[in-house]
Amino acid sequence: MKRGAPVIAAGAAAVVLAAVAACGGGGTTLSEETGGSAAWTWTLPAHFPEPKVPADNPMSAAKVELGRFLFYDPRLSGNGQQSCGSCHLQALAFTDGRATAVGSTGEAHPRAAQHLSNVVYNATLTWANPSLVTLERQMETPLFGERPVEMGVNDANKAAVLQRLREDRGIAGYPARFAAVFAGEAEPVSWANVIKAISAFERSLISGRSRYDRWLAGQATLSDTEQRGMKLFFGEKAECFHCHGSFNFNDQIVHARSRIVETPFHNTGLYNLGGTGAYPEDNRGVFELTARAADMGAFRAPSLRNVEVTAPYMHDGSIATLAEVVATYAAGGRHIATGPHAGDGRANPYKDPLVSRIDLDAQEQADIVAFLKTLTDHDFLTDPNHADPFAQN
Structure with missing residues (x-):
């Protein structure tokens, strides 16, 4: 699983883990102040930084609750058939279990619906668009986008x-x-306010109570298999931490105290059509925006939190299981022998330089998978504060 530029050295990772574990069971409670009164309280694990929130869209409990209703309301789509929650199911960490998403009109999206665990900490918000750096801007794409149609709101129906x-x-x-x-607004029911409310709800989706997190706090144990997998994950042999070494298990992080925000995208050798380095049309990564050869197949490394429940995997849902994902990285990419996508991704000329073959035997690969499953936060997947309010009523 060698991917991307180093985030932290393996030795440093061990020091960080030890320091966090020494924090015990404590957490962090932070309140955002609006007009002199507490509007929102963040309850965070001790090893989570304070989230960054736009000054023009402060958090409040009432706004988050409004956003929760809107997130789950199919009336927000053009034809009244689909909500944000249709593609972002809580039990699946707010993914949909499909290889690629399907919009309100039945049109298939070329990419998989991304999970929303800790989305507040993501420096960019889509698979391959470096310019979408706020939830408010990103929200415009599923609401109003035409290629593909997702929620299907357009100039003809947006007023209705x-x-x-x-x-x-x-x-x-x-x-x-x-x-x-x-x-105080003359017309509070507006698209700008719809977007602000849903964004606030999405920022509230904090996931930090997995067994791994509780192990860090001295409140849970990991099996020998899981600890071996963790050592491989954070070590120089498998080097998964190069793209997944942050507290959120990704490499694009932003928070309230961020000074430098890095936004790397990676070609991981999934495809190499005809030996040319190309990826399939509609799924060519950052290249689709820049037309730079070096950006061919470059996608964001997603957070691995709750990865156990977010199958199928990769930007196009083309890998079915975690075991297959680990095996693909161990091989240094994917070789597709036949069919329209035939090609040896291991030899893709635009592949990240650190994506190379890793000598991991079957037991070591199984150990890594076992560790990844400790990142599942069952409290998050069942928290009534994140659930469909229409179903609750």
Whole structure:
């Protein structure tokens, strides 16, 4: 699993792990202040930094709750058939279990729906667009995008969709909620405020109570197999930590105290069409925006939190199991022998230089998979604060 530029050295990783484990069971509670009163309280694990929140969209409990209703409301799509929650299921860490997402009109997306665990800490918000760095900007793509259609809101229906919210008299109670959250605005039910509320809800999706996190806090144990996998994961042999070594198990991190924010994207040797280095059309990574050969097949390394429940894997859902993912990285890429995608990804000329064959036997690969499963946060997957409020009622 060698990928990307080093994030921390293996020795440093061990020091960090020891220091965090020494923190015991403590956590961090932080309140954002609005108008002199506490508007929102972050309850964070001790090893999590304070999240970064835009000044023009501060957190509040009422805004998060409004965003939760909107996130799960199919009336927010053009044809009233699909909600954000249709592609982001809580039990699957807010993925959908599909290889690639399907929009409200039935159109297939070329890429997999990404999970939303700790999305507040992501420096960029899509698989391969370095320019989308806030949830508010990113939200415009699923709402209003036309290639592919996701939520299917467009110029012809956007006023009607908002009118559905203004006329709501059900359990969501949108007119009163919007008026309370966006007090003083002449028309609080607006697309700008819809986006702000959903973004606030998404920022509240903090996942930090996995067995691994509890082990760090001295509250749980890891088996011998899991500890061997952890040593490989953070060590110089498997070197998974190069792209997944942060507290959020990815390499694009932003938080309230960030000074330098790095946003690397990686070609991991999944494809090499005809030996040319090419990736399949509609899935060519950052290259689609820059047209630079070096960006062919470059995608963001996702956080591995809750990775056990987010199958299938990779940007296009083309790998079915965690065991297959680990085996692919151990091989230094993927060799596709036949078919339209035939090619030896191990020889892709644009592949990240650190993606090379790793001598991992079957037991070592199984150990890494076992460790990855300790990153599952079952409390997060069942937290009623993140659940569908319409189903709850």
